[in-house]
Amino acid sequence: xxxxxxxxxxxxxxxxxxxxxxxxxxxxxxxxxxxxxxxxxxxxxxxxxxxxxxxxxxxxxxxxxxxxxxxxxxxxxxxxxxxxxxxxxxxxxxxxxxxxxxxxxxxxxxxxxxxxxxxxxxxxxxxxxxxxxxxxxxxxxxxxxxxxxxxxxxxxxxxxxxxxxxxxxxxxxxxxxxxxxxxxxxxxxxxxxxxxxxx
Numbered sequence: 550x551x552x553x554x555x556x557x558x559x560x561x562x563x564x565x566x567x568x569x570x571x572x573x574x575x576x577x578x579x580x581x582x583x584x585x586x587x588x589x590x591x592x593x594x595x596x597x598x599x600x601x602x603x604x605x606x607x608x609x610x611x612x613x614x615x616x617x618x619x620x621x622x623x624x625x626x627x628x629x630x631x632x633x634x635x636x637x638x639x640x641x642x643x644x645x646x647x648x649x650x651x652x653x654x655x656x657x658x659x660x661x662x663x664x665x666x667x668x669x670x671x672x673x674x675x676x677x678x679x680x681x682x683x684x685x686x687x688x689x690x691x692x693x694x695x696x697x698x699x700x701x702x703x704x705x706x707x708x709x710x711x712x713x714x715x716x717x718x719x720x721x722x723x724x725x726x727x728x729x730x731x732x733x734x735x736x737x738x739x740x741x742x743x744x745x746x747x748x
Contacts, residue, residue: 608620608624610624612724612727613727614726614727615723615724615725615726616724617724617727617729619691621729622691622696622722622724622729623689623691623696625651625729626689626696626698626718626720626722627683627689627698629648629651629720629731629734630681630683630698630700630718630720630734631681632644632645632647632648633645633648633681633718633734634679634680634681634700634702634716634718634736635679635680635681636671636678636679637678638671638672638674638675638677638678641667641668641671641672642668642672645664645667645668646664648660648664648731648734649661649664651729651730651731652730652731652732653723653730653731653732655732656731656732656733660734676706676707677704677705677706678704678705679702679703679704679705680702680703680705681700681701681702681703681716682700682701682702682703683698683699683700684699684700684701687699687700694721694722694723694724694732695719695720695721695722696718696719696720696721696722697717697718697719697720698717698718698720699715699716699717700715700716700717700718701713701714701715701716702714702715702716702736702738714738715738716736716737716738717736717737717738718734718735718736719733719734719735719736719737720733720734721733721734
């Protein structure tokens, strides 16, 4: 090594430049490691499976980040149609408020207003109530994020069943961070499509 090169390397400016270069390299390595770690954690969130044993069912539920087992989705769908379809004028408002807890925030304003109208209308007809029964032999069909449930709905006036009709409920749902959300729930009876049973 020449005397000039040795002197150049020993100058304070050269040492400062070398230290800055090492700091920059270390900073870039730290950023890359942080990004890789964040990506791994994000990927892991969608790979972790949580298994739940509901007390009222022998079926296992499992949830991952944005998906769930068919059993979990079917049970929550049945729960929703029972709340929506089986009610008396005295219970309808509280039941529909329970359904609102399952409604996705994007759909919430629409269903809040619709459910309020249904409850107001139901309370004007104090002798009319509804009962929905899912027949266990009927398949609950899931196609991606859509659930189809076939049931029988009875309209009860006073102590008499005034109407019995087959009804098909369709629930469009999404699962976000392990939570089940209803985006849309509708029913179809004899060619008539309505959001909820009419009082």
